[in-house]
Amino acid sequence: ETVLTQSPATLSVSPGERATLSCRASEYVSTKLAWYQQKPGQAPRLLISDASTRATSVPPRFSGSGSGTEFILTISSLQSEDFAVYYCLHYNSWPPYSFGQGTRLEIK
């Protein structure tokens, strides 16, 4: 089973600054990786598919990169609505699908 490890667990960033979130896979997953945003009391929202393709209506300040085992989600200029928990998910070989444990992005 492929394990996804996200870092850091919590990231404190000021509005307007850049945030960089990492997701590392224990095995090769090609570019079969997605990123989700979850705000308190809400369902997750798909941000990025296939490591780097923004989902519909996702602002361009969100970008994804990486392949193989190392992936990055970058938020170029943080807005107040971006403070949330972010999860990565791999879908290269399943079952099972597996999520990372999440990175909490908080206001500094």
Added chain:
Amino acid sequence: QVQLVQSGAEVKEPGASLTLVCKASGYTFNHYYIHWVRQAPGQGLEWMGLINPSGGGTSYAQRFQGRVTMTADTSTSTMYMEMRRLTSEDTAIYFCAKDQEFSSSSHPDFWGQGTLVTVSS
């Protein structure tokens, strides 16, 4: 627009069973797999399994094999997830989510609002 509307909150005793409902609209029901994902209080996301509404084929995470059954009713565009032998560790929010890929499995794109399940004596 795509909608996944889930059934309301449930409170169950340990050892009981429950069936959660997820009703889809706004897209061609038969053409997109549905995932079920749960989230324990204050915890991360856990994938439970998926169902292909066209034909009813399923795939479950190993830890849920034999305890969870996912079904789909194409006549009403509704998915069901039955879970048996509940314990307090099953207390969580349960989400259904539509797959992004047409007639295949890839990853969830659109999610239901979630159903809170509380297991307590």
